[in-house]
Amino acid sequence: MGKYLHFLRQRRRKRPAEHNASHGHGDQRVAVIGLGRFGSSLANELMRRGWDVLGVDTDAQLVQKYSDDLTHAAVADCTDPETLRQLGVHEFTSAVVGIGTDIEASILIASNLLEAEVSNIWAKAISRQHGKILERLGVHHVVLPEHEMGERVAHLVTGRMLDFIEFDDNYALVKTVAPDVATGVPLGESGVRSKYGVTVVGIKRPGEDFTHATAETVISKGDVIIVTGKIHAVESFAELS
Incomplete structure (x- = not known):
């Protein structure tokens, strides 16, 4: 791969004072490497939340497309450790590898970020095998957006859930219409947790928040409720509605 670096735009932006005061992060800079659909969507959302975003891609047209929206944008090949150093990514505490289609580049860039001792690295994976490789390298957070979204929609299509979010260790958070077994008595007396293995953490009545x-x-x-618990437990509980 050819090694190159070109800053297309450096846009200075004044972050809202109220955001600074409320945000818990000391360093609100992040490098997003790969400006495809995943990377660009993430970068724009981070900008909306008041972060300074360095967007990097090897495709000059993509960088040009998003350069007006980001704090900094660069055409660069981050498989080269020296390029990362010139970009100053080693000074960032957070970086995201948004490259999915080129697995070799994804792995090389993740390795370079780890060697640069970036303390909070996220990486997109396009398969479980790709994700396992990234995890073995030491990447702190691996996401499989297509797989996770497919699994989430499958739960919504086949069950009675209004929303479904899976966490580690086989846990999930589910939004569903309250089944009759949970209505009419205080939750502490309903036995929902002991009988069904789920915990009701939130409630929304019609017309209310x-x-x-x-x-x-x-x-x-x-009423619409939010329940959490083991996946099989929340699935079974939602089917009661």
Whole structure:
């Protein structure tokens, strides 16, 4: 691969004062390497949240397309460690490898970021095997967006869930209409947790906003609830609705 580096744009941006005061991160800079659909969407959302974003891609047209939206944009080949150094990525605490189609480049860039001791590295994987390789390298966070979205939609299509989010260790968070077994009595007396292995953490009544649930909360028919627990438990509980 040819090694090159070209800053297309460096845009200085004043971050809103209220965002600075409320955000818990000391360093609000992130390098997003790969400006395809995943990387560009992520970069734009981070900008919206007040972060400084360095967007990098080998495709000059992509960099040109997003250069006006990002703090900095560069046409560069980050498989070269020296290129990363020139970009100053080694000074960042966060970086995202958004490259999916070129697995070799993804692995090389992740390795370079690890060698540069970037402390918070996220990387997109296009398969479980790709993800396992990235994890073995030491990448801190590996995401499989296509797989995770497919799994999420499958739960929505085949079940009675309004939303489904899976976490590590076989846990999930589910939004569903409250089944009759959870209505009419305070949650602490309903036995939902002991009988079904799930915990109701939030509730939304028609025309009202979501609020957290307590042992004294009484759920009514038609309420939407948020429950958490092992995947098989929340799936079974949602089917009761």
